[in-house]
Amino acid sequence: MAFTRTHLTEVERIDNAGLIWRPIRRTLGVTAFGINGYTAEHVGEDLIEAHDETSPGAGGHEELYLVASGSARFAIGDEELDAVAGTMLLVPVGVRREAVATEPDTTILVIGGRPGAALPVSPFEYWYAAQGAVNAGDYGRAIAIASEGLEDWPMHGGLNYQLACYNALAGNRDDALRHLRVAFANDPRTREWAAEDDDLITVRDDPSLAP
Template sequence: MSGFEVARLDEIEEIDDGREPWRPIRHHFGITSFGVNHWTAREVGDRIINEHDEVDDENEELYLVTQGRATFELDGERVDAPTGTLVFVRPAVKRTAFAEEAGTSLLALGGVPGKVYEPQGWEVWAPLKALYEAGEYAEVADRLREALDAHPEYSELFYNLACCESLAGRTTAAIDHLSRSIEMSERFRAYAKDDSDFDPIRDEPGFKEVVGP
């Protein structure tokens, strides 16, 4: 097995989940120590990076403008970012970015200071989110099962599968997969306590046993 891999950006399948198209670099290479993806805007004025902060996940993020020109808004302050600009953002800062030229592209890297990186598989979940929001829970659950056959290392996929199975009336499977997600990452126990997706099974003894008081 080789100790390195090489790929061109256009060799990494582009994902379009209703935002700007992006390429899941971390997932493509199976990187387990940090997150990295590449985003591209279609038109001038398109929002490349959705407005968000990283307070809950505690991620520090670094953006590199690889093509075109972007305008970042960082806690309301506008920053001009032509090709080659690096923008480092700490967790509490509200951030977003817009394209000033068609085809503007950004490389985004992230990780939590002082903590081991946990690949969650959100790159696999993202294309299914629209189906989930449309209420197609059984179909999403079936597709997540297939995804987990190929990528059983992703704790977030087990959690999202449990959510969809709960909403689809698959109680036993939902509890089993929720338990698996918590075994992989304890944070999902706290998530499940307040997640309305589990309201259909919240009174089940198995759910209470897995999640606790």
């Protein structure tokens, strides 16, 4: 089977000293990051025990908390805040955090990993992140955002192709051609894309791009 599927309601509920823990990572067999859930059936029940990810039993994880259903009140460091369903909170290692339910049947998902350990991020993230600037016609900003990915993916065909498009739209002919040459050399599909891509109409017929 090419994927693993479950539903949150199917994940076991394990009562661990009053905390209802949902072993999502173990259920799905996730190996790239930690992900588990906590559920409180009643208002006022603990959801997240007080901790700062530095104790012997902790993984030293940067943690993202997503309120999947219901609502909760968090205490993070010296601050308290209410979090309704859909709220996401990223808490770094060393900051104390805890949460209680403020609605019945509240569930929080916790996604964690060691800071920096999951990098590099996928190449597509850079051109997806740049798209807002492209839509606004701010090609200089789009170039700046997408160029961040070159540190980890300097020869990636798709990333260089997108940078070629942004530079062509910005009137940076030499940079557009440079990125196109890298794209063509590392992903043959990009040559086909360029033939039909209006973003590259000012540069795609340059003799230096001939096969």
